[in-house]
Amino acid sequence: MNKLTRMIVVLTVIGLISGGILAGVYQWSLPKIKANQVRATDEAVFKVVPGVKSYRSIEHDDLTYFKCFDKNGKWVGTAILCQGNGYQGEIKLMVGVNADFTRFTGMTILEQVETPGLGAKIAEKSFEDQFRGLAARPPIEYVKGVAPEKPHQIQAITGATISSRAVVNIINKTVEEWLKAK
Amino acid sequence: MDLLIIFISAAVVNNFVLIYFLGICPFLGVSNKLEKAFSMGLAATFVMVLAALVTWLINNLILIPFGLPFLQYVSFIIVIASLVQFVEMFIRKMSPTLYRALGIFLPLITTNCAILGMALLAALRDYNFIQSVVFGFAAGIGFTLALLIMAGIREELEMAPIPEPFKGAPITLIIAGLLALAFMGFAGLISG
């Protein structure tokens, strides 16, 4: 076997073995990975729409949302996946609205890379809780330094206005898209 | 507009070296002279653009349609290693002067985590073809920028009385830390 042939054979064999092993490992781990993803979505949906027992996911262009039903099968609300640019990077969150779309039922941050100790506080319970019962119309706003006066306002985090504003903008934008789509 | 955001984000706001920690090895090794830094940056940017292009093709024409996402790391790194080989051969033939200037840096680029990191990020964010190429280019520019700034500072420092244990890597890292802090000032440039 001359040199070139040997080189090609060795590389091909290694490539094939590698491909085979990886295909096997992939098949073995795929169910677990999928289960993890479902569990993460479950957690988020259950967190933002209280009383939900089951949900149906609907995708529309770039928009993903979940119609939520209680144990009797009644439609209790919708969880909407939102994402957009924050201060340091992308923010991904899930927001819940009630069935007649008058109020938000909750919000949870899924992914964020904001400044620890400042912007990262958007993932803290005190900020997320502000969205529970928040009026859904007109589009929500934020206020700085004072307690919110109107039912559709939240208070921005001190020292993290941009991150707070990003969350508000992301929610408003995605909700507009959802209203058009549903 | 979208492309401009990708460019500014990758080159400055989320600078590959100072914020994402990619490409540190060459950053430490090659940033002591401005010409070396520039050559390395140039070579890396060139490879990055090609890598962005080819990995996008492989990912979207082969891996995804055939359901082979688990071959992503293996195929990407092979692409990068091969690209570097070809680029080296090409430059050696086409321009011996250019080869003398950048040639020795090329093999080092294979293990430059910035290249693989860029390719993986572009795939993760599902950029389309144009976006990937812009991203690769921007990442390269950002890398070059970080290297040039560091080289400029280190050249100035050559005359400074640095304690012996801190010469070389330690002082470079500390300076990099200060630069990283400075670059954080760019955050918020692209927020919604």
Next chain:
Amino acid sequence: MAEGKVKRNLVFEFTKGLWGENPVFRQLLGMCPTLAVTTSSVNGFSMGMATSFVLICSSTIISLIRKLIPNQVRIASYIVVIATFVTMADLFLKGNFPDISKALGPFVPLIVVNCIILGRAEAYASKHTPLQALVDALGMGVGFTLALTVLGTIREILGSGTLFGVLNFEPWVVMILPGGAFITLGLLIGLLNFIKERTGKPASAPACPID
């Protein structure tokens, strides 16, 4: 090429990776993950473990097949072997430890280009017996994990005020950020160089091995 010419004892092959030839502090390899994922002791430790897994497996396999690989394609072959183990580690983490997988992020696949692994393959595994390669990889892996855990612990205590999650004191946020990472590592290496200088050994210098 002389094969493992001096049969240094296996204990030495293991311990050199911990201090004298510590991959992070002395050889200055694997800088990227060292800076990026050491935001907490758990993250640093997990990354160390994942890298050690890839290092040990690939060094052993490469040593086993070293006589079968033609010289010109050796780097390419090593890379494929390494990338295979990295993919395995990544899939394993995604399936069984999704939170850690998310925390380490893209740095798990970047283990492929971690100079430590390719460096040990080229400099050692390809020239020694599988047992020696395994022990060497073990030592380097432990040394790397130690370095990352130490760095992660420092940054976690100072940056988040916690240790393995238990709250401590008012944090310096900068430690969690890139700036803090660079500065901490720089100070640590400077300190170690200082110690080495006192004991008469040379300072750390980059050792990335490609060509």
